[in-house]
Amino acid sequence: MDYEKVYGECEECKQKNTGSGYCKTCNVKRFQQNFQNWTSGNNDIDKFIQDNQLSANFYDQVLEWIPYNKLYDIEYIAKGGFGKVYRAKWIDGYIDGWDNKNENWERRHYSSDKFVALKSLNNSENVTLEFINEITMHCKTIKDCIISVVRVNGITQEPETKNYMMVLTYANNGSLRTYLDKNHYKLTWDTKLLNLYQITLGLKSIHEKELIHRDLHIGNILHFSENDYASITDMGLCKPADYNASENTKN
Ligand SMILES: [Zn+2]
Structure with a gap:
């Protein structure tokens, strides 16, 4: 390019x-x-974030270590198949530019309420590996300035349980399922087609990387009220197109 x-x-x-x-x-x-x-306290996670920062090509790809005390008003939202989801306010906001005057990052909040979503994975043997894989898939497939796949802003750690959590853009309308249940009667065809188009953009960017989502359903698509946007999330099962599931589930 x-x-x-x-x-x-x-x-x-x-x-x-x-x-x-x-x-x-x-x-x-x-x-x-x-x-x-900064340090996460875990060498693998430190290395993962550092590698991400050295290889990112645009701001939507950038991850950072987010100390838990930068988050407040943390509220439990839902339990998914793979872990728990919380909502929190993030003091700093995500990195979106460089401020030459102050010699520091320019930061922004996705919405005025400063919300982000926190997602932890259930404890499993390979939790770090699964956790890193899920975030990698988000960063690989997100596009510059197009939120067709949900942005991960970074990683934090819940101090009591020591569980690592990914920090993601918060969708105030929840999943597309929840959104449609409440709003289907007032949607115009234009809005429906626009949302459908956004979902196809997300799928296209996943497939362009020769990946397959493998768990795409209406509960794994989020809806943002800010710009009426539908965006793909839950990339935990996303794998290369040539991935052989039966071979990899032996043992
Ligand atoms: Zn330069």
């Missing part, structure tokens, strides 16, 4: 941006300089 044409160049180093307002060269340095200032 011709990045220069699409994203322009960095005002600082004059290199081509790899994403909207995203200079990989400059941002890699900024992230690297900050590695010594």
Whole structure:
């Protein structure tokens, strides 16, 4: 792809941006300089977040370590097949740019109420592996400035249970199922088709990476009121298209 044409160049180093307002060269340095200032307490997770920050090509792909004390008003929402989901307010907001004046990240909240979703996985033998895989699939398939797949903002740890949790964009309308149950009578054909189109965009970006979601249903699609958007989530079972399930479930 011709990045220069699409994203322009960095005002600082004059290199081509790899994403909207995203200079990989400059941002890699900024992230690297900050590695010594945080740790998750788990080497695998530290390495995972660091690798993500070194390889991200645009802001929607960026993960960070989010200390639990940066989250408040934490409220249990639902139990899924694979773990629990909470809602919380995040003091900082997600990284969305670099502020040259303050020499720090520009941050933004998805909505004025500052909500994010927290998702923990049930304890299993390979919890770290499954957890990392699920987040990887989100980061791989999300598109720059298109939330066809839900953005993961980072990872936190519940201090009492020591469970790691992913921090995701919060959908105030809940799943598409919940949304349709309440609103189906007032939807126009235009809105229905738009939501359908957004879901196909999400599926397209998953398939472009030669992945298959493997658990796509109306409960795993979220609906955002801010922009009337439907977006794919729950990437826990997402696997490469050539993945052989029977071979991999032996033992
Ligand atoms: Zn630069």
